[in-house]
Amino acid sequence: MKYMLLIHSAAVGESTDVPDEDLFNAWVSYDKAVKDAGIWVSGHSLADLTTATTVRVDPTGERIVTDGPFAETREVLGGYYVIDVPDLDVALDWAARCPGARRGGSVVVRPVAEFEA
Amino acid sequence: MSERTAGVGSLVEEVFREERGRLLAALVRRFGDLDLAEDVAADAVEAALVRWPVDGVPPRPGAWLMTTARRKAVDRLRRDQVYAARLALMQVEADRSGPATPTDTDGDLPDERLQLFFTCAHPALAAQDRAALILRCIGGLTTDEVARAFLVAPATMAKRIVRVKAKIREARIPFRTPEAEELHRRLPGVLQVVYSIFTEGYAASSGPELQRVDLAEEAIRLARILRRLLPAEREIAGLLAQLLLIHARRAARSGPDGEIVLLEDQDRGRWDRAMIEEGQALVVFALTGGPPGPYAVQAAIAALHDEAADVATTDWPQIVALYDVLLALTPSPVVALNRAVAVAMRDGPLTGLALLDELSGEPLLRGYHPYAAARADLLRLLGRFSEAAAAYRAAIALAGSEPERSHLRRRLADVHMRSPRS
Structure with missing residues (x-):
């Protein structure tokens, strides 16, 4: 069963009491743990939200491109993993181990929909 | 004849009420699907209502229901191949070739209700849904009864139960009893659900009646089941003790017109002595053998009230001391409020x-x-x-x-x- 872990970090610029180096190491070792466990399907860290661009197509078919969105809430989607594990309890365990769940961040766990052929 | 049929009918109901949770848990264990388990459990009861008046009640009604339900499940999975593909069909087939006569099933139904408790009280479900699901799946209440208990329309409750079962299935919340360490982390969550069912029955949060005794008694029944399933867990004993020691006062708690009678004005002769004694014995167990948990402490407070002849001779210094312990275990403004009232006394x-x-x-x-x-x-x-x-x-x-x-x-x-x- 595949689950996506949507990693919402505290907004950029919010101070943390953990040195950047320790945080970086925590991510490296988490990433290694996910891959060593054989559950890694995919995953990426996203570039800063200030680089985001939003696209909408209106009813006339016109493309509307806007800068942003900008963070309206305190937390911003900063990256994701897709993992393949037996059940929600295991997925929640991996979410709890994720550095993104700490220091004001949160991880939203969503099952990946599977459609039968 | 009609008298005999009615007798068997009510016996079926009684057996089913007692066995439903067990039956459902065993079926969930077997098929890993709550909907299927509920459907075939209902089918099995229907079959019992037809067969038992004719054939007599089988010696092991629970086992009979289980075997019948399993057969219904196999039939259903045969008809619905897509559904079956999702479940362990091979396991079902193996089961089909098992003992032919229901009474051949060895012994009582295995008790798998603990896993169902942990699934229904899973932290990934909304708190109000946990209580509804536990009443429905383990308490054996119908959806209408659960709806009445929570004062919502039956259709609303039905929708809620469908939605929560869909989450269990789609997000794959497992049916399993957690390992020792995780069990202790998650047990308070299970106890909290049972306690919330009791408090909803004890002091209905809205509506015309102060007490809804059926819900309080349902919570006590659930706590008893948990106590049987995990007899070494002192906090379960503490919870059951607390519920019994409070529920023992139910007859004195409201007047003839449903009005509130405060603890200080209650006719203590109307308190249920047998229930108090049972609670007292459980408090001793809950407090013995290590630092007490919050339910044990609250039960001890309830016991001190139950043991006093009146409010004036209640051991208030001891109650304040217990609130100090409770406040350290579970710091909350509500506990602080209760402590302040005890200090005033x-x-x-x-x-x-x-x-x-x-x-x-x-x-x-x-x-x-x-x-x-x-x-x-x-x-x-x-x-x-x-x-x-x-x-x-x-x-x-x-x-x-x-x-x-x-x-x-x-x-x-x-x-x-x-x-x-x-």
């Missing part, structure tokens, strides 16, 4: 009021009518009637059930009468 209303006023900034207590009511009572005892009246008015505006409101209105009228201004 021990040291007088002025000391208690000072403690209550220290809590005035707590957001959680701002909308909590027992806080306003406790302040009002202490102000009344101090003769500060106009302040008491204001506090009673605040409490009336916040109280959820009609008996609570009318009790507070009586108190308000009382302080108005005694107020020098009127």
